[in-house]
Amino acid sequence: MTAPGAVASATARGGALARARRGAAWLRWYLGELNGEHAYDRYVERARASGQRVLSRREFEHDRTDRRDSDPREGGCCC
Known part of the structure; x- marks a missing residue:
């Protein structure tokens, strides 16, 4: 049987990893929006x-x- 502190520690690490993944996914989306990479996908849908x-x-x-x-x-450029 594992100690309660060990389970809480593993859960905290899993939560931190999930937050890091969500943050990385958001950053990837945001950078794609900034550089216009998602424009083609929106165009195809429309x-x-x-x-x-x-x-x-x-x-x-x-x-x-x-x-x-x-x-x-x-x-x-206008010229």
Whole structure:
């Protein structure tokens, strides 16, 4: 039989590990949002829901870059 303190200690470590995993998953999601990595997934969901043709990832990124570069408010160059 294990001592009650040993069980509590193992439970605390398991809880800390679960919190660390949740924190890492949140950080991975947050960084994906910041760099626009999730934009394609959202686009595919909207395109399928509206019945439009879904562009490949390469086509989507090319179109997205062209749109961003053509708009000076998005950081594109006007000259």
